[in-house]
Amino acid sequence: MELIRGLHNLRKKHQGCVVTIGNFDGVHLGHQAVLQQVKAKAEELNLPSVVVIFEPQPREFFAGSQAPARITRFRDKVERLKAQGVDRVLCLSFNRRLASLSAQAFIEQVLLAGLGVRYLVVGDDFRFGCDRSGNFALLKQAGAAQGFEVANTHTFEVAAERVSSTRIRQVLADANFVLAQNLLGLPYQISGRVIHGQKLGRQLGVPTANLSLQNKQPALQGVYAVLMATQDQVLRQGVANIGNRPTVSGVRPALEVNLFDFNGDLYGQRVQVIFCSKLRDEVRFANVEALREQIQRDQLAARAYFANHADQGIPLAQNKLNLTDNL
Known part of the structure; x- marks a missing residue:
């Protein structure tokens, strides 16, 4: 093309x-x-x-x-x-x-x-x-x-x-990812290149892979159980926060993903983040310690979700990651 x-x-x-x-x-x-x-x-x-x-x-x-x-x-x-x-x-x-x-x-x-x-x-x-x-x-x-x-x-x-973009935005706002997949023809996902962030997640003991949303308002906002496809096309489980990060005074929409049991270097890689289930809305916490405790609860909730849905399997996008073009 x-x-x-x-x-x-x-x-x-x-x-x-x-x-x-x-x-x-x-x-x-x-x-x-x-x-x-x-x-x-x-x-x-x-x-x-x-x-x-x-x-x-x-x-x-x-x-x-x-x-x-x-x-x-x-x-x-x-x-x-x-x-x-x-x-x-x-x-x-x-x-x-x-x-x-x-x-x-x-x-x-x-x-x-x-x-x-x-x-x-x-x-x-x-x-x-x-x-x-x-x-x-x-x-x-x-x-x-x-x-x-x-x-x-x-x-x-x-x-x-009728299938329309307006309908899909509402379905995503309702976190109905099964219906979203039925309307889109594939699981709802966002792809992008992993960039350097503030390293706050690492300080909290939960290092994150950060994706820039290029100042575009995303269709989702909150905390989600996700799968991430990395360059090797392996699916890894994790938790993602998508929004403005009010506790740390974020001003631009961002996508941050904490992968479970993963210590590799993803900087510069293009990845796909597949959204599976909403855990909660994005909220402002009184302090960083309260945020850390909530992140731990989010991790437990996401692990429980994947344990309960282990037999379902979520396919990758029909279009594999293209790491060489200049779009």
Whole structure:
């Protein structure tokens, strides 16, 4: 799969394709149904399939910290799109220039001049352009005039309810990881590179592997029993805290994982953290000693969870860790 960052990196060879546009946050089963629709038409027309996404997502640009939480980090999203067999991903920087682009200019600059779209798949509620002035009807009109076809996406339901990113955010907030897996098509997880932190966990006797969330508000907050897949693809049990760490005056969202019975060096490794069960909410403790005691109780609770679920097994992501690309 080819990842193209920005319109300026499109070349003549990228002209002529079957396109869909959206945030694709989570690349859930609903998204996967759209991608299958796009791929089927691309195969029929003997054209490449292209997914257009935005970074940051439009609501993050306009709403900032009030935007919906991220289900999937950028790299995870691209990896999952790749796993679905998409030929190309065009990532557009959502900035003031793009936000001010009229709907007609978006059609002309992105869809026609940039991609030479032959077939476009979007929802009939799709809105685009400055002030969200563009809609499905305008795309159909443009397609009739410019020689490309516009098709509506197929709705995908689980338990008689449409699968959407909004629904998955609520399911994750409720810590219903079984339903989340049924909607996503794989266990809910966050991947990232282990970075150096404050070393506070080591001082407390519970060293942690820290993952940066890049200032994106996560879909989860609290303390969880987790599995971590390290570079060797081995699953290890542990406890994770995801949030702002109020007891130690944290100000940015962070993910910290304490692995049981592990003393290795993970710095610099890319890992996957798979969330299994919520233990408690994140709270502020009176002092560090109270935090230490609670961490010990969290470890006991997580070990008990894994002991009671030893026969269930949780699979790794369908896409294995990619440690060599430059996403």
